[in-house]
Each structure stands twice: as structure tokens, then as C-alpha cells.
Amino acid sequence: MGSGQREDGCLTRSRLAAATDRAGGKALPWLARGANNRGMSKNLFSSLRLGAIEIPNRVVMAPMTRCRATPEGCLTALTAEYYRQRAGAGLIISEATQVSQQGIGYPCTPGIYTREHVEAWKPVVRAVHDAGGKMYCQLWHCGRVSHHEFQAGGVAPVSSSAVGKGGEVYTYTGPKPYPEPRALEMGEIAGVIEQYRHGAKMAQEAGFDGVELHGANGYLPDQFLRDGVNRRTDEWGGSIENRSRFMLEVMRALVAVWGADRVGVRLSPCGTFNDMSDSQPRATFAYVVKALGGMGLAYLHIMEAMEGDLKHGKGWPSWESIPVSYFRPMFTGPLITNAGFTKEKAEAYIARGDCDAVAFGVPYIANPDLVERFRTGAALAVPDVSTFYAGGARGYTDYPAMVKG
Numbered sequence: 127m128g129s130g131q132r133e134d135g136c137l138t139r140s141r142l143a144a145a146t147d148r149a150g151g152k153a154l155p156w157l158a159r160g161a162n163n164r165g166m167s168k169n170l171f172s173s174l175r176l177g178a179i180e181i182p183n184r185v186v187m188a189p190m191t192r193c194r195a196t197p198e199g200c201l202t203a204l205t206a207e208y209y210r211q212r213a214g215a216g217l218i219i220s221e222a223t224q225v226s227q228q229g230i231g232y233p234c235t236p237g238i239y240t241r242e243h244v245e246a247w248k249p250v251v252r253a254v255h256d257a258g259g260k261m262y263c264q265l266w267h268c269g270r271v272s273h274h275e276f277q278a279g280g281v282a283p284v285s286s287s288a289v290g291k292g293g294e295v296y297t298y299t300g301p302k303p304y305p306e307p308r309a310l311e312m313g314e315i316a317g318v319i320e321q322y323r324h325g326a327k328m329a330q331e332a333g334f335d336g337v338e339l340h341g342a343n344g345y346l347p348d349q350f351l352r353d354g355v356n357r358r359t360d361e362w363g364g365s366i367e368n369r370s371r372f373m374l375e376v377m378r379a380l381v382a383v384w385g386a387d388r389v390g391v392r393l394s395p396c397g398t399f400n401d402m403s404d405s406q407p408r409a410t411f412a413y414v415v416k417a418l419g420g421m422g423l424a425y426l427h428i429m430e431a432m433e434g435d436l437k438h439g440k441g442w443p444s445w446e447s448i449p450v451s452y453f454r455p456m457f458t459g460p461l462i463t464n465a466g467f468t469k470e471k472a473e474a475y476i477a478r479g480d481c482d483a484v485a486f487g488v489p490y491i492a493n494p495d496l497v498e499r500f501r502t503g504a505a506l507a508v509p510d511v512s513t514f515y516a517g518g519a520r521g522y523t524d525y526p527a528m529v530k531g
């Protein structure tokens with residue numbers, strides 16, 4: 127992944143280090159405290175209707191890029207095994223998956239726009255289904271978080287505006303400074319929305335249960351939404367309504383393919399990753415959430431602030447940590463939240479009704495049977511951060527399920 131702040135929000139090292147210390151360097155203690163299941167809410171383990179499907183528990187596997195695809199964006203049998211091992215999650219949201227070559231921003235990330243991509247995804251989804259799981263595909267266009275080297279013809283990456291970001295991008299030929307993107311022409315935007323529609327169609331052919339728009343973490347829909355990047359003066363910029371247009375139009379395209387009850391979207395109102403900011407985050411995201419609320423979606427997935435956001439947000443005067451509870455009254459459909467959750471915190475949120483389900487990212491890396499560990503109060507294994515984005519089977523499919531005593 128790119129240098130500087132990471133999509134895991136810089137939380138990994140500090141959170142895991144603190145937790146590991148307390149556990150004598152062996153395992154995370156989040157669950158050990160509840161080992162006798164005292165006070166365990168039934169709700170985390172109760173089923174939930176998410177649009178067209180019912181999930182057996184409210185533990186969602188968060189989308190996580192693992193950089194194990196071929197340079198052509200095709201996944202292998204290793205990835206089928208990785209997701210199969212994690213099929214106990216109520217729902218798996220796939221790693222972010224490009225809808226076009228223009229949307230690529232990182233090496234060895236999967237695509238969902240060619241016939242080869244579809245054929246590569248099929249056994250992955252089938253493995254999850256055969257193990258009793260459900261899987262959504264997270265649709266991704268990186269926009270400015272890219273480099274000429276990933277683009278057809280070596281052209282500049284695109285964004286809402288010609289506003290670059292700091293830091294370096296990892297390309298196949300080494301780290302390079304992020305280039306200045308080219309602002310999309312008005313006449314090109316429909317074509318980019320079409321890329322998402324095509325990706326959604328391909329995801330259907332691959333056998334997924336639905337699609338989630340990656341509207342979070344500073345990728346293209348977020349680059350349109352937030353005014354730290356979007357400086358446009360046409361109908362795709364300026365007012366909150368105009369800045370939301372791209373996200374909402376993409377959502378309409380996905381709904382047209384799948385039906386609203388098989389489409390979700392992920393937002394990061396407090397996200398600073400990828401140099402993101404907004405002058406009025408509460409107003410901006412309230413508008414979008416209310417607009418999405420009228421679509422009858424399978425779910426809305428709202429991230430709370432991550433550790434990295436708390437640190438980087440200080441440099442942005444309008445930044446604040448907005449809890450998911452702020453958005454709850456604005457969206458009547460299923461609400462998933464995420465970022466830094468423990469089992470106990472998830473239970474508390476669900477019990478209060480702040481959300482309906484919780485997505486877990488880092489805890490899923492080293493604990494393929496996370497739901498079982500939550501259920502039994504077993505300790506959590508600690509993942510190896512050095513293999514998050516590399517390493518083949520190591521740090522990917524070699525974390526064992528707990529031995530049942």
C-alpha cells in the first residue's frame with residue numbers, strides 16, 4: 127500500500143502492541159475478558175436481514191486489500207482458500223476490486239472488468255458459498271490515488287479536480303510521488319459511472335451475493351464528495367448536492383443492475399486517509415446518508431474515526447469524530463459500522479441500536495474463525511503486519527482456526 131497513513135488507519139501497530147502487551151505477548155485479550163460468556167449479548171450472534179439475504183450473525187468481515195492477485199488483477203486458488211476459511215462471518219465484503227484499468231491504484235489488486243477476472247473470482251465466491259457464507263464484492267475506482275504506470279497509455283490518473291495528494295505510491299517499479307491527477311471532463315463522467323455499472327454486472331456473473339460501493343477512504347466517489355479535493359464549479363461540484371451527485375449516480379447504476387436490496391455502500395465521514403478533508407463533514411454526510419436512505423439499500427456501512435484519523439484530523443480545523451449514532455436516525459435500513467471494534471464494543475453498539483452489525487478488519491486477518499472465537503470467548507491471535515500486503519500464503523492462509531478443546 128502507499129506510504130504514510132494506511133487504510134487500516136495506522137491503528138494496527140499501536141492497538142495490537144497494546145493488546146499484545148497486556149496478553150503477555152501471546153494473544154489479544156479482547157475476548158478473554160468475556161471467556162465465560164457473561165454479559166454476552168445474543169444480538170451479535172443473532173441473524174439479520176440485509177436486503178435480499180439473511181445473515182446468520184452480525185459479525186461482518188471488513189473489506190481488506192491483500193495484494194495477492196496477479197499483475198493482471200486475477201485472483202488464484204490461494205484467495206479462494208483465504209475467504210473459505212473466513213466464511214463463518216455473517217457476511218464477507220471482498221477486498222476492494224477495480225471496475226476498470228483507470229481505477230487501479232495499487233499493485234496486485236483484483237479487477238472485475240474482464241472475462242478473466244470473472245473466471246478468477248468464480249471459484250473464490252463458490253468456495254465461500256460451499257462453506258455456507260455470503261459474499262459481497264467491494265467495487266473500487268482509486269481516482270487520483272494512482273499513477274501513470276497503472277494507466278493505459280501511461281496517462282495521468284483522473285479525479286474530480288486536478289488536486290494531488292502527498293506521499294508515495296507503490297508501483298511495479300518502486301515507490302513514486304503521487305502525480306497530479308487530471309480533472310474529469312463533464313462529458314467523461316457518464317463513462318466512469320458506466321465502468322461501475324459494468325463492474326456490477328461482472329460481479330453478478332462471478333456469483334457474488336451483492337456489491338458494495340467503496341465510497342470511503344479517499345477514493346473516487348469520496349474525491350467528488352468532499353470539498354478538500356472537489357473544486358469543480360459545474361454540476362458535479364460546489365454545493366453538497368452537486369458533490370454528492372457522483373456517488374448517488376453510481377449507486378443508481380449499481381441498483382439498476384442488482385436491485386437495491388443487493389447493494390450497499392461504505393462511507394468514511396471522519397476519514398483523513400488519502401489526505402481527505404471536508405469543510406462541513408456533518409452536513410455533507412448527513413445529506414448523502416439521507417439520500418441513500420431513500421433508495422431501499424441492503425445496507426449502509428459507515429466507518430467511525432480510526433486511530434490515524436484522530437491523529438491526522440488535528441491538522442484540519444473542521445475535523446471531528448462523528449459517531450455512527452449521529453447518522454442512525456437518518457437511515458432506516460440496516461447499518462453496519464466499523465473501525466477499531468472489540469467484541470464488547472460491538473455488543474454495546476448493537477444493544478443500544480446504534481448499528482445492526484459490525485465489520486471487523488484486522489481481527490479477521492489472524493483469526494479465520496473469528497465468530498467462533500467471539501462465541502466461545504477464546505483469545506485472539508495477533509497478525510503479522512509485515513504480511514498484510516505481501517507474502518503469498520504466509521500471513522494469509524496459514525493462520526489456523528483455534529483448536530477446539
Ligand SMILES: Cc1cc2nc3c(=O)[nH]c(=O)nc-3n(C[C@H](O)[C@H](O)[C@H](O)COP(=O)(O)O)c2cc1C
Pocket residue numbers: 133134135137188189190191192220221222264340342343392429432464465466467485486487488489514515
Ligand atoms: C490490510 C488492510 C487492507 C484494507 N483494505 C481495505 C479495502 O480494500 N477497502 C476498504 O474499504 N477498507 C480497507 N481497509 C480498512 C478496513 O476495512 C477497516 O476499515 C480497518 O481495518 C478498520 O477496522 P478494524 O479496526 O476492524 O481493522 C483495509 C484495512 C487493512 C488492515
